[in-house]
Amino acid sequence: xxxxxxxxxxxxxxxxxxxxxxxxxxxxxxxxxxxxxxxxxxxxxxxxxxxxxxxxxxxxxxxxxxxxxxxxxxxxxxxxxxxxxxxxxxxxxxxxxxxxxxxxxxxxxxxxxxxxxxxxxxxxxxxxxxxxxxxxxxxxxx
Numbered sequence: 001x002x003x004x005x006x007x008x009x010x011x012x013x014x015x016x017x018x019x020x021x022x023x024x025x026x027x028x029x030x031x032x033x034x035x036x037x038x039x040x041x042x043x044x045x046x047x048x049x050x051x052x053x054x055x056x057x058x059x060x061x062x063x064x065x066x067x068x069x070x071x072x073x074x075x076x077x078x079x080x081x082x083x084x085x086x087x088x089x090x091x092x093x094x095x096x097x098x099x100x101x102x103x104x105x106x107x108x109x110x111x112x113x114x115x116x117x118x119x120x121x122x123x124x125x126x127x128x129x130x131x132x133x134x135x136x137x138x139x140x141x142x
Contacts, residue, residue, distance in 0.1 A: 043133045046124040052132050054120040058086040062138045063093075064120060066100070068111045069131035078111070086118040101125075 008017075044052045054064075061083060068078045081094040082102065089103045090113065101107030105114050105123055111130065112123040124130045 043131070045129055046122070046132050047129050048124055048127055050124055052122045052124075052134070053116075054122070054134055054136065056118050057120060057136055057138050058084055058115065058118040060139045061085045062120070062136050064090075064134065064136040066111070066113060066122060067133040068099070068126075069133075070099070070126060070128075080113070082113065084115050084120070087115065089115060 046052050057064075062085075064082045064084070066080050066082070070078060078097040078099040079094070080092065080100045080102065082090040082092055084090045092102045095102065099110055101110040101112045103114055104110075104112045105121070106112065106125075108125050109127065110125055111132070112121075112125055114121050114123075120134075120136075122132055122134065124132070
């Protein structure tokens, strides 16, 4: 974290933290543990057959939104909304275009999304480079 981060505390307990890279942490909870929600996003150009890994974001759970810009294939933007915990398969909340292969690493002509331990892997199998955006709300438990 760099010098541009910001922390807000109440009675000596950190409640809000904005990291220099834009990650926002809201904290609350009990004496026995901290409940934490992390707001984050990332964007990358992912070549065909390559992956984008969101490392270490799954613990108690994460709500993840993924977008794929495939305008060169006649589709401007595809999106999906997912929920997962560490080591578990995704529950798909929305995939309106049906152009994602959720819980798969091998489906051709799709953007594959799967869980690998506590990370989310997004694999491009559409046949050309795809712009990927990912945002997540991470629920960090005790």
